Amino acid sequence: LHPAEVLELDITHIGRLASRLVKLFGRQLYTDVTFLTALDLHILADRYGFPHLKDGIESHLSKIITPENVFLFHSHAQSSSAPLLQDKCEVFMDLHAGEVIASTALQQLPKENLKKLIARDTFMVEEIQIFEAVRKWMETNGVRKEGASELLECVRLTEMPQAELKAKVLPTGLFARARVLAAMGEGEPVEIAT
Secondary structure, eight states: OOHHHHHHHHHHHHHHHHHHHHHHHHHHHHSOOOHHHHHHHHHHHHHTTOHHHHHHHHHHHHHSOOTTTHHHHHHHHHHTTOHHHHHHHHHHHHHTHHHHHHOGGGGGSOHHHHHHHHHOTTOOOOHHHHHHHHHHHHHHHTOOGGGGHHHHTTOOGGGSOHHHIIIIIGGGTSSOHHHHHHHTTSSOOOOSOO
16 A cells, blocks of 8 residues: 555544544433443543543543442443543442442342452441342352352351351351351351352
């Protein structure tokens, strides 16, 4: 290709990109703001080097975080190198841990992401809530005890009251009886194996 042809191709490509960005941005401004559109626009701004637009979208997204969209935003932030949005999502999860652990969006998380969430020291909820969330996640995703051992290891049985261990944990069979009894102080200490 001749240098003039290369320049023409680049200008044509930039023109199509600018047209798409303007359409997405216009839709963002003049219609109901949906976070999927904002994420699409953020991807384009990142990919084609519009740092101010990217920063503005990240700022907007950080203001509309909810328990139902925090995982989507967090995943997007991780994959698009948006550390400020990622931090905002993590702070939101910590401040709204009870709502986050009870959200329906939690049930769609990949196992690795759920493990990272419940293993975080800053994610402060009652241990029974973590147990119930893991149990429900397993049920929703058709995962048996063997496939969820990494998640079950994150449940700290010793942090649960005896009444909850007896009434809610022991009947599920997700933990060995000896381990539950040891957590209740009624048996010998047991290795942490599910």
